[in-house]
Amino acid sequence: MDELIRNLAVYALPVLFAITMHNAAQAYAAKYFGDMTPFAAGRVTTNPLAHIDPFGTVILPIMLYLVSGFAFGYAKPLPIDYGRLRNPKRDMAFVALAGTAANFAMALLWLLLGIFLEYFGVSEPFPNRVAKAGVLTNLVLLAFNLLPIPPMDGGRIVFSLLPNKLAYKYAKIEPYGFFILLGLMLLKLLAYWVVPIMAVANLLLQLIVYPLNLVLG
Secondary structure, eight states, X not given: OHHHXXXXXXXXXXXXXXXXXXXXXXXXXXXXXXXXXXXXTTOSSOOGGGTOOIIIIIIHHHHHHHHHSOOOOOOOOOOOOGGGSSSHHHHHHHHHHHHHHHHHHHHHHHHHHHHHHHHTTOOOHHHHHHHHXXXXXXXXXXXXXXXXXXXXXXXXXXXXXXXXXXXXXXXXXXXXHHHHHHHHHHTTOTHHHHHHHHHHHHHHHHHHHHHHHHHHO
């Protein structure tokens, strides 16, 4: 129980910010490209209360962690009517990528925080652990959401890139997307996608902060 409380304290803010910014970015992108549905639902905001689902974001991850040591959760579904986008097939990719970009930006900010904590000699373990948790959380969320399975963000991007005929055939697997995802989790195959994507994203982060590390080093 003590370990659970410590992990909750470390990951609470990173997870909250990661989910909030991912959804807020997609809601803003949807509004920008012509769909006012998220705006009407009050989701074009960085207020976490507008995006968290009490069960999916809080209760379920805690229950899973207690039972299996693995946490999984979800935010409140984001209402987007892709048919209202100015160019639905094209713009849905931009909406999906907005969430990815938000998580990448958040990972960068947490990484910068960790760098400056080290530079200024902050030796207290808690803020350093939170900064590392922030990077990890956002990279995991980024990679997970890029799974090329509808209705995941990666599935939306694949649909947008495919020729029309193939795209609409591909979209037919969306009702089974959750079961496919569940099967990948149970078979422990998700890591074969998530880990390489995280590695690439982390490499990009390190390249971005490399000049700063040279200056501060």
